[in-house]
Amino acid sequence: MNRFRTPGTRASLSALLSALLLAAPEVTGAHDTVGRTSLSRMPETPARWDWPLAGRPRVLRGFAPPPQPWLAGHRGVDLAATPGERVRAAGAGTVGYAGPLAERGVVSVLHADGLRTTYLPLRSSVRRGQRVERGEVIGVVQDVPGHCPATCLHWGLLRDRLYLDPLLLLGRGQVRLLPRRPA
Numbered sequence: 001m002n003r004f005r006t007p008g009t010r011a012s013l014s015a016l017l018s019a020l021l022l023a024a025p026e027v028t029g030a031h032d033t034v035g036r037t038s039l040s041r042m043p044e045t046p047a048r049w050d051w052p053l054a055g056r057p058r059v060l061r062g063f064a065p066p067p068q069p070w071l072a073g074h075r076g077v078d079l080a081a082t083p084g085e086r087v088r089a090a091g092a093g094t095v096g097y098a099g100p101l102a103e104r105g106v107v108s109v110l111h112a113d114g115l116r117t118t119y120l121p122l123r124s125s126v127r128r129g130q131r132v133e134r135g136e137v138i139g140v141v142q143d144v145p146g147h148c149p150a151t152c153l154h155w156g157l158l159r160d161r162l163y164l165d166p167l168l169l170l171g172r173g174q175v176r177l178l179p180r181r182p183a
Contacts, residue, residue: 049091049169050134052119052155053079060152063165075163076118076156083143083151087122089132090155090169091115098124098138107138117166118156121147 051057057079066073093111100106104121109132111117122139132138143151157166 048134050088051079051170052087052090052117053081053085053153054088057081057153059167060148060150063163063167065163076154077166078148078152078154081141081151081153083141085141085153086137087119087139087141087153088135089138090117090166091134093117093132095126095128095130095132095138098126098128098130104144105139105142109138114159116158117169118154118158120154122153 059077060080061074061078063077064074087107089109091109091111093109093115095107096110096116097106097108101120105123106118106120107122107124107126108116108118119138121142121144123142124139126132126138141151141153147154155166157164157169
């Protein structure tokens with residue numbers, strides 16, 4: 001009996017597995033004669049992702065996706081920031097959008113594997129089509145009231161049209177399993 005016969009369930013499981021793979025560190029290194037990886041002999045691998053703000057910013061509000069795509073929810077994380085603070089690309093990619101959207105500055109960066117990170121509100125210092133590296137400054141935080149009680153950076157992550165917790169990129173996000181639907 002196939003428990004995952006509905007396309008929506010298969011897509012949700014596929015997205016969950018993809019998110020878990022994103023969060024998993026890359027395993028490389030020396031192997032002993034039995035094929036086990038020796039942690040003491042593993043080379044350092046460069047990080048693929050980093051925080052969009054300097055240091056490790058405080059998360060003011062976490063990822064809280066809605067139970068259904070059309071309902072209200074929080075489709076990203078809010079990071080404590082100060083007006084004018086530099087915002088950096090969390091990973092290498094190409095700028096997909098840089099400009100105003102609903103009276104806020106927005107930048108989206110397109111990454112490999114169908115991933116897209118979003119950053120707002122910020123005053124952009126990049127342009128559409130520009131290649132950016134992980135850690136490269138893409139703008140500065142704007143002080144736009146309304147979304148957070150204090151100045152913040154809203155950081156989002158999407159795979160195609162599915163919103164994911166951007167903290168998964170850093171190995172810190174929460175995985176939420178969906179309920180099993182009756183057959």
